[in-house]
Amino acid sequence: MLNKRNLLKSLTGWLGAAALADHAVAASKFAVTKPEAEWRKFLSPAAYDVLFEHGTERAGSSPLNGEKRPGTFICAACNQPLFDAATKYESGTGWPSFWQPLPGALGTSTDFKMIYPRTEYHCARCGGHQGHVFDDGPKPTGLRYCNNGVALAFVPKGTTLPPLRT
Numbered sequence: 001m002l003n004k005r006n007l008l009k010s011l012t013g014w015l016g017a018a019a020l021a022d023h024a025v026a027a028s029k030f031a032v033t034k035p036e037a038e039w040r041k042f043l044s045p046a047a048y049d050v051l052f053e054h055g056t057e058r059a060g061s062s063p064l065n066g067e068k069r070p071g072t073f074i075c076a077a078c079n080q081p082l083f084d085a086a087t088k089y090e091s092g093t094g095w096p097s098f099w100q101p102l103p104g105a106l107g108t109s110t111d112f113k114m115i116y117p118r119t120e121y122h123c124a125r126c127g128g129h130q131g132h133v134f135d136d137g138p139k140p141t142g143l144r145y146c147n148n149g150v151a152l153a154f155v156p157k158g159t160t161l162p163p164l165r166t
Helices: 004-027 036-042 045-053
Strands: 071-075 081-084 106-111 118-123 129-134 144-147 152-156
Touching (some): 036 045, 106 129
Antiparallel strands (some): 106 118
16 A cells, blocks of 8 residues: 555665665775775774765865865775865865865765755775765856865875875
């Protein structure tokens, strides 16, 4: 019998299965994978939570919000370059925001945590969750890559990028 309760149960089950399937497929295709204990050796608990448990840091808490120097923002887990600092802008959201990633740096998946689908993006190399992308950004792309600062590290221009973690 189709009633509101059964419809809601079906919808919730479908959304949960879709989200789990999306993350399971994504986790199997990354060049860098490590057991939880290895990631935790060099990541803070907050960084691990965001990167590998899909957590979110508190808005306004990242020192990278105020970072305005030329340079490169890299994945805090594997050191993959993700954004050129020239694409960072003040979105007013409380999280570092960018209008364009570096080519091939990010992958996406669909996130259903808020019930409605959102586009989650992650490091294409290790799968570390970075944030969500929205279509309310500035020109030329019109996109806003809203990033958790704890999932990033900043390397100022003129400084050698750290080696990629394997």
